[in-house]
Structures are given as C-alpha cells and as structure tokens.
Amino acid sequence: MSLVNPSDSLERQNEKLLRIAEALMRNVEHGAHNSGEAYAQFERAALLEKRVRERTLELERTLNLLHDSNAQLAQANEETEAARRNLADAIETVSEGFALFDGDSTLVMCNTRFCRDFRDTARDLRPGLPFAEYVERISRSRYLSLPESVTPEAWAEDRMRKHNDRRVMFNVRHGQDRWLQVSEHRTANGGTVVLQTDVTDIIRLERQERLKLKDKQTRMIRATLDHLDQGVCIFDENTRLIAWNEKIGTLLNLPARRLHLGASFSGLLELVEQAFRFGDTAARERFRDWAERDGLRGPINFELTRDAAMVLQVFGRGMPDGGFLFSCTDVTAEREAARRLAEVNEMLEQRVMERTLELEDALSAAERANASKSRFVAAASHDLLQPLSAAKLFISSLADRSTDPHDRAVLDKTESALTSAEQLIDALLDISKLESDGLRFDIRPVALREIFGRLRDEMEVLAARKGLKLRIIDSALTVETDPAYLRRVVQNLVANAIRYTASGRVVVGVRRRGATARVEVWDTGPGIAEEDQSAIFEEFRRLDTRASTNDGLGLGLAIVERACARLGHPLGLWSEPARGSCFMVSLPVVGGAAPARPVSNGPARPIGLAQAGLIVLLVENDPQLRRAMTVLMESWGVSVLEAENADTALDLLQDLEITPDALLLDYQLGAGLTGTQLFGEITQRMGRLPCAIVSADRSPALAEACAALDIELLSKPVDRHRLGRFFDAVARGLLAAE
Structure with a gap:
C-alpha cells in the first residue's frame, strides 16, 4: 500500500510526506526501545521523498515539452496562414487568370481574374467546386462564343477530353471578338493549374500582319511575274484572266488592249491561233478542253511555232481553287541547237561506226593472232618435247652405262639443263592454256591428302638437297577444284619456297574457315618487301637477280596467279623481309574426305632387275x-x-x-x-x-x-x-x- 494518495496534487503529496517524516523523527528521538523500527520507517520516508522528487522533475520536463510543442504549433499555424495569404496575394498579382485544382479535380483556390470575362459564372467559383461542374457552367455561359456547328454539350465534352492530357493549350472566343488562351499544366501531386491569358491584341495584330502579308505577297507575285523570262497567264475558275506579265504579250504577239483583267480565255486563244500553229492538229482542242474542264486539272504541255522561225514551249497546270495558269518559253535557240546537235551526233555515230568496224577488224585480227599463238605454242611445245624426250633418254642411257665420275657429272648437268628446258616449255604451255578462252576445267571433289601425298614424294628430295626441312601436314578435307591445276599450283608454291629458302624449313598445311579450306605454304626465306609483292606474279620476274636459270624461270607464280583467277580460288600473300613468306589459296569445301589413293613411294628398281626379259x-x-x-x-x-x-x-x-x-x-x-x-x-x-x-x-x-x-x-x-x-x-x- 502507498502512504500517499496518487490522485492528490504534488503539493498535497509533499505536505503529507513532510508530516510523516516529522512524526518519524519524533518517534526516533523519544522511542529508544523502538529505535530499529523507527529507523526503517525513516529509510522508507527518505526513499519516498526521492521518488517524489524524481517524478516531480519528470512531470516538469513533460510540461516544458508540451509548452514548447504548443508554441511551435502556434508558430506553424501562423506561418501557414502567412504563406496562404502570401500565395493568395501572389496569384492575385498575376496578370492572368489563375486556378488551382487538386488531385481529385476539385478547385483549391483562384484569383479574381480567373473567368472574369464570364461574369455569369465567376460568382460560382469557390473552393471545392469540381472541375467537371466548372466546365459545364462555362459551356452554358452566354459570354462564350462558339462556332455555329458546335453545341455547348459538344464543347464541354471536348474540353473534358483535353483535360485528360498533361499539357493543354487552346483559344476560346468570348464577348465581342475577344480571345482567351487557356493552358493547363499538371503539378507533381497530380493537381492541375489552369491559366487564362487575354490574347485579343495578339490575334488582332496577327490579322493585320496577315493582311499586310497578303498585300506584300501580291506585290511580290507581280514583281516575280514581271521578272520571269517566261510569259505567264493566270485564269480563275471561270476562265477569266486575273494576272499576267508583259512577256506573255511579247511572246504571243498579243496587243496590250486585249490583255486586261477579266479577259476570256477563248478570246485570247483565237488571237494566238491567228499568229501561231499548234504542234499537232489535236493539240488545240486538247488545250481548249483542258482549260474549260471543271475541277482540278493535271499538267499539259505542247509547242507553238510561227513561220518556222520561232518555237514556243507551252506548259499549263491547274490550281487548287479551280483556276489554272500556263507559261510560254521561247525555245527557238534550244531547238536549233538540238537540230545541230542531232546532225553532229549523226556524224559522230557514223565515225563511231567506222571506228567500231575498224576495232572489230583489229580485235578479230588480235583474236586470230592469239589463237594462232596458242596453236603455235602447243605445236611448238609438242615438237620441242619430242627431241627433248629423246635427248633425256639418251642421257639416261649413258648415265646408266658410265662409270667415270667426271662423265657422270657432265651427264647430270646436261640432264639438269634439259630438265630446265622441259620446265620452261611446260610453263609456257600452261600459260598459253590459261590465257585461252576455250580452256575447260575438270571441277570435281578432290581429297587434299591425295594431292599432298604426291607432292611429299616429289618435294622431299628437293628440300633434302638444300638441307631444308619440309613438312606437309595431311588434311582430311575434300575440296571442289580441278585436281591437275590444284596440284600444279601447290607444286609451284612449294618449289618456289624451297628455291628461295636458304635455311630453315617449309611447311604446308590447311586451315578450315567455315565452308572454305585455305591451303598455306610457309617458308623461312628472305621475305618479300611490300612494294615487290605485286611484281613477283609477273612473267620472267625474279627478285633474286643472282639466281641462275636452274633456280627458276620466273613463271611459276605467274602460272599460279592465272590458274587461281580462272578457277575462282582467292590467292593471298603475307610476307615480311628477313622473316619469311606465306602463300595462301582458298578452296570451297565439299562433303567429307575422299579415300586416299595408294601412292608410290619413290622410283622402282631402275636397271635390269624385274624388267629383264620383258x-x-x-x-x-x-x-x-x-x-x-x-x-x-x-x-x-x-x-x-x-x-x-x-x-x-x-x-x-x-x-x-x-x-x-x-x-x-x-x-x-x-x-x-x-x-x-x-x-x-x-x-x-x-x-x-x-x-x-x-x-x-x-x-x-x-x-x-x-x-x-x-x-x-x-x-x-x-x-x-x-x-x-x-x-x-x-x-x-x-x-x-x-
């Protein structure tokens, strides 16, 4: 239980506690036999006094906070009211009509200029008015001037539809030829600000400027018509003359008294017919029908001539208002120039025909010479190969029989010289074939391993003689090409790489790029400078001038380039001096790899063993x-x-x-x-x-x-x-x- 009543005031509770404390002190002083109990009561009294003091402090702090909050609230209310007064004063000073609607399209506030020109509705504009009701009252105002075809209900419906847009601007006519520009803007919280601006002066000024512009345009049109080198006539929808220039009278030979405002088209046409002749008999009636046609007219043009000494080009076009215009241009000089140009063209065509016949004869002679050259090269190659083959066989027979090393060396050099001659004849024959229009290729699937296998047998001996390492990487791809020419192309590239590589190695491989196989021949030779990379494909062109004819005749790369061009196989080259070169030939890939055919590995036993007795x-x-x-x-x-x-x-x-x-x-x-x-x-x-x-x-x-x-x-x-x-x-x- 409590010694004091909690419902008493703090002053009453303090008074009771003080009395209790005095009574306890008296008991302590006069009751020694009860000293222990009195002391306990004293401690309780002291504790109660401390609690009372703490609660008193808390209550005082709470009261202080309450006083401060009330003061701040009062200050905020004063500031809010001041802001509202300032806002009202601010919008009142705006020279335009101003109204603010909240997110629920309800009027919050407006100034006295808002809807001031609609006096029969201004008294109804109070905060809380819905936007739809505001529009409905404006639509029924007797001061709102609507077009004859628009009803108040239709205007109100269109006004509400515009209200749904974020930004709206339109003009409203009211009273006696006065205009308001109404604009709406959305606020951040979804409200709407409506501004009404009096634009009567601006619209009236625009009208005046438009009238001035029309008058200025009329003067400009007149100046333009007089400045034109063509004669121009403009007629209205009733085929009456409304505008023209002086040039038209000069060109058409019309008297000045007949060119006047309102002159009929048919009368002017009769005067024109007396002095000019139409290009064809139907042109006159076609022109008259075109001019008297109702509605929009399409373009029309024809020519007028006078005494074969003057030619006029007439061009007519209809106008949107139903009228039309036509212009006349003196094209006498152009027609005379065209006539002379036609004569010159005819003369030039005759000369071109003569030169063409001469060129055709020269081309035929060149084609016959080229065909004769091809036949001569083929026949000469065949005739040269006959004794060359006999010479090589005789040399081979002597080499088999000779045991003297000196004689064998001479025979080897002789055979090497004959081999060089054979290579030259083969190269010339290949170039002749590649330049022939009648060349036909045997395009079919070819296994690359089959080409590489034969080249390995032939080229490893040449590479070994020079101390080079030749590596030909087999490929399982099958390409579409002519096998004979592909073998010749790769053979020439490999032989060229071996010929010009002093040390290192030559590598032949294939890279797959989608549907394309790129055959690459790499070497560690001297490389080719960029300015020389085009010249190496020329006939009899060798960059190494110290090389002998036994080192090549300069035809290998020429054959490679021509064969790749005729076969449609792109040929590429990468080279860097002192690092080496890479020649690349791109071929179309088809299907899988074809099975390799067995290839002989080296020559058979050459002398009198298995062959003896045949x-x-x-x-x-x-x-x-x-x-x-x-x-x-x-x-x-x-x-x-x-x-x-x-x-x-x-x-x-x-x-x-x-x-x-x-x-x-x-x-x-x-x-x-x-x-x-x-x-x-x-x-x-x-x-x-x-x-x-x-x-x-x-x-x-x-x-x-x-x-x-x-x-x-x-x-x-x-x-x-x-x-x-x-x-x-x-x-x-x-x-x-x-």
Missing part, C-alpha cells in the same frame, strides 16, 4: 625418240619391238606371231589414228595387255580417256623413273599370273 611393243613416229627409248629399255634388259606407225605395228605382230608383255604407244601416230585407238585394235586381236600412252598432250581430255581405259599416261619428255615403275608393275603382274 617384251615391249614400242610404236613411236619420231625416229630419234624411238631410238632413244629403245636404247634405254634395252639397257634394262627389255626386248623392244619397234614400229613407226599403227599399220607397221599390227603387221609386225602378225608376222612374228608373238604377244608382247606390254605396249608403249605414242598418242599421235599420224594418218588420223591415235594410240588409244591402236590399243583398242590390239586388244580385240590379242586380248588386254598392259599399256602406256606416251604424249606431249597435257589436256584433261586425254587424261580422262586414259583413266577410262585404265592405262598409264606418260608425258613427254618421258621420265625414266616413271617408265621404270611401269615396267616393274608389268613384271610383278606377270609373276603373279604364273
């Missing part, structure tokens, strides 16, 4: 080549039956009644007979025999014919190693048959 029928119409091949084959232990032509060969076989082990037939035997035809004749008589066709013809057609017959094709000059491999295969076939 009987071979040799048919060659060139005596020297026939003798050279006979000497070479006999040095290998082969028995040779020689014949000059097909008839001699058939008679020889019939007389000897012997079946040879193999046939070695020249392709061009004379008398219209070919080696393949002779092979067919012998096959009918004796059955199928191993056969090789010897020819200088390197056309794809012959290669396809030999492939179809499954017989060997040896190109002239005959390579002794390929010939040895052919006889080795024949000997193995005979041993297998036994």
Whole structure:
C-alpha cells in the first residue's frame, strides 16, 4: 500500500510526506526501545521523498515539452496562414487568370481574374467546386462564343477530353471578338493549374500582319511575274484572266488592249491561233478542253511555232481553287541547237561506226593472232618435247652405262639443263592454256591428302638437297577444284619456297574457315618487301637477280596467279623481309574426305632387275625418240619391238606371231589414228595387255580417256623413273599370273 494518495496534487503529496517524516523523527528521538523500527520507517520516508522528487522533475520536463510543442504549433499555424495569404496575394498579382485544382479535380483556390470575362459564372467559383461542374457552367455561359456547328454539350465534352492530357493549350472566343488562351499544366501531386491569358491584341495584330502579308505577297507575285523570262497567264475558275506579265504579250504577239483583267480565255486563244500553229492538229482542242474542264486539272504541255522561225514551249497546270495558269518559253535557240546537235551526233555515230568496224577488224585480227599463238605454242611445245624426250633418254642411257665420275657429272648437268628446258616449255604451255578462252576445267571433289601425298614424294628430295626441312601436314578435307591445276599450283608454291629458302624449313598445311579450306605454304626465306609483292606474279620476274636459270624461270607464280583467277580460288600473300613468306589459296569445301589413293613411294628398281626379259611393243613416229627409248629399255634388259606407225605395228605382230608383255604407244601416230585407238585394235586381236600412252598432250581430255581405259599416261619428255615403275608393275603382274 502507498502512504500517499496518487490522485492528490504534488503539493498535497509533499505536505503529507513532510508530516510523516516529522512524526518519524519524533518517534526516533523519544522511542529508544523502538529505535530499529523507527529507523526503517525513516529509510522508507527518505526513499519516498526521492521518488517524489524524481517524478516531480519528470512531470516538469513533460510540461516544458508540451509548452514548447504548443508554441511551435502556434508558430506553424501562423506561418501557414502567412504563406496562404502570401500565395493568395501572389496569384492575385498575376496578370492572368489563375486556378488551382487538386488531385481529385476539385478547385483549391483562384484569383479574381480567373473567368472574369464570364461574369455569369465567376460568382460560382469557390473552393471545392469540381472541375467537371466548372466546365459545364462555362459551356452554358452566354459570354462564350462558339462556332455555329458546335453545341455547348459538344464543347464541354471536348474540353473534358483535353483535360485528360498533361499539357493543354487552346483559344476560346468570348464577348465581342475577344480571345482567351487557356493552358493547363499538371503539378507533381497530380493537381492541375489552369491559366487564362487575354490574347485579343495578339490575334488582332496577327490579322493585320496577315493582311499586310497578303498585300506584300501580291506585290511580290507581280514583281516575280514581271521578272520571269517566261510569259505567264493566270485564269480563275471561270476562265477569266486575273494576272499576267508583259512577256506573255511579247511572246504571243498579243496587243496590250486585249490583255486586261477579266479577259476570256477563248478570246485570247483565237488571237494566238491567228499568229501561231499548234504542234499537232489535236493539240488545240486538247488545250481548249483542258482549260474549260471543271475541277482540278493535271499538267499539259505542247509547242507553238510561227513561220518556222520561232518555237514556243507551252506548259499549263491547274490550281487548287479551280483556276489554272500556263507559261510560254521561247525555245527557238534550244531547238536549233538540238537540230545541230542531232546532225553532229549523226556524224559522230557514223565515225563511231567506222571506228567500231575498224576495232572489230583489229580485235578479230588480235583474236586470230592469239589463237594462232596458242596453236603455235602447243605445236611448238609438242615438237620441242619430242627431241627433248629423246635427248633425256639418251642421257639416261649413258648415265646408266658410265662409270667415270667426271662423265657422270657432265651427264647430270646436261640432264639438269634439259630438265630446265622441259620446265620452261611446260610453263609456257600452261600459260598459253590459261590465257585461252576455250580452256575447260575438270571441277570435281578432290581429297587434299591425295594431292599432298604426291607432292611429299616429289618435294622431299628437293628440300633434302638444300638441307631444308619440309613438312606437309595431311588434311582430311575434300575440296571442289580441278585436281591437275590444284596440284600444279601447290607444286609451284612449294618449289618456289624451297628455291628461295636458304635455311630453315617449309611447311604446308590447311586451315578450315567455315565452308572454305585455305591451303598455306610457309617458308623461312628472305621475305618479300611490300612494294615487290605485286611484281613477283609477273612473267620472267625474279627478285633474286643472282639466281641462275636452274633456280627458276620466273613463271611459276605467274602460272599460279592465272590458274587461281580462272578457277575462282582467292590467292593471298603475307610476307615480311628477313622473316619469311606465306602463300595462301582458298578452296570451297565439299562433303567429307575422299579415300586416299595408294601412292608410290619413290622410283622402282631402275636397271635390269624385274624388267629383264620383258617384251615391249614400242610404236613411236619420231625416229630419234624411238631410238632413244629403245636404247634405254634395252639397257634394262627389255626386248623392244619397234614400229613407226599403227599399220607397221599390227603387221609386225602378225608376222612374228608373238604377244608382247606390254605396249608403249605414242598418242599421235599420224594418218588420223591415235594410240588409244591402236590399243583398242590390239586388244580385240590379242586380248588386254598392259599399256602406256606416251604424249606431249597435257589436256584433261586425254587424261580422262586414259583413266577410262585404265592405262598409264606418260608425258613427254618421258621420265625414266616413271617408265621404270611401269615396267616393274608389268613384271610383278606377270609373276603373279604364273
């Protein structure tokens, strides 16, 4: 229980506590026997006094805070009221009508100028008025001037539709030709501010300026018409003259008294017909019908002539108001210039025709010369290859028989010189074919590993002789190209890299780029300067002037460029001096990789081992080549039956009644007979025999014919190693048959 009543005031509670404390003190002083209990009561009294003091302080702080809050609230109310008065004073000073609507489209406040011109509704504008009701009262105001076709309800509906936009601005007419510009703006809290500005003076000023502008435009049009070099007439919708310039009277030869405001079109047309002639008989009626037509007219133009000495170009066009205008331009000088130009053109065309005929004759002569050159190169190559092949075979026979190192060295140099001549003839023949319009390619899928395998066998020996490392990376891709020309292109690039690389290595590989395979030939040679990278593809152009003819003739890259261009294979080059070069040929990829064909690894045993004892029928119409091949084959232990032509060969076989082990037939035997035809004749008589066709013809057609017959094709000059491999295969076939 409590010693004091909590509901008493603080003063009453303090008074009670003081009395309790005095009574306790008296008891302590006069009641020694009860000293312990009195002391306890004293402690309670002291504790109660402390609590009373703390609560008194808390109450005083609370009262102070309450007094401060009341003071701040009073100050805020005063400031709010002051701000409202200031805002009201501010909007009252605005020279425009001002009204503020809250987010619920209810009027918050407005100044006295707002809707002042609508006196029958201004008294109803009080805070709390909905925006829709404000619009409805304005629409029914007798001071609002609406167009005849617009009702108050339609205007109010359109006004509410505009209120939904964030920014609105339009003009309202009221009273006697007065105008208000009304604009609405949205506030940040979704409210709306409406401003009404009197724009009567501005609109009236615009009207005056518009009238001035029209008058100024009229003067400008008159000045423009008089300044024009053409004659101009303007007619209204009733075909009456309303504007013209002096030039029209001069051009049409019209008297000044007939050119007046309101003159009829038909009257002027009759005057024009007396002095001028229309370009055609229908032009006059067409012009009259066009001028008298109702509605919008399209453009029209025609010519008028006078005594064949003056030509006028007339151009007419309709106007949106139903009127029309037409202009006349003196084009006499232009027509005379056109006539003279036509005469000059005719003369030039005649000269061009004569020069064209001359050029056609020259072109025909050039084409005949080019065809003659191609035929000459092909024939000369064939005629040169015949003795060259014989010489190489004679040299090979001497080399097999000679044991003197000095003689063998001389023979090797002689064979090297003949090989260089053979390469030159092959290169010239290739260039001649690539420049021929009748060249046809054998485009088909080709396995790159098949091309690389043969090149590896041929080029590793050349690289080893120079101490270079040749690496050809096989590829499983199949590309679409001509296999013979692709092999020649890559062979030339690799041979060129080996030829000009003194040390290091040559690498051949393929990079796949989507549907394209790029064959790359890298070397560690001297590199090619940027200014020389175009010149290296020219014929007989070598950057290394110290190289001998045995190091190349400067035709390899020319053949590569022409072959790639004719095949449509992009050719690229990267090179940096002292670092090396890379030639790149891009080819289209098709399908998967084709299976590789078996390739022979090196020459067969060349001298008198498996070939010894073979009987071979040799048919060659060139005596020297026939003798050279006979000497070479006999040095290998082969028995040779020689014949000059097909008839001699058939008679020889019939007389000897012997079946040879193999046939070695020249392709061009004379008398219209070919080696393949002779092979067919012998096959009918004796059955199928191993056969090789010897020819200088390197056309794809012959290669396809030999492939179809499954017989060997040896190109002239005959390579002794390929010939040895052919006889080795024949000997193995005979041993297998036994």
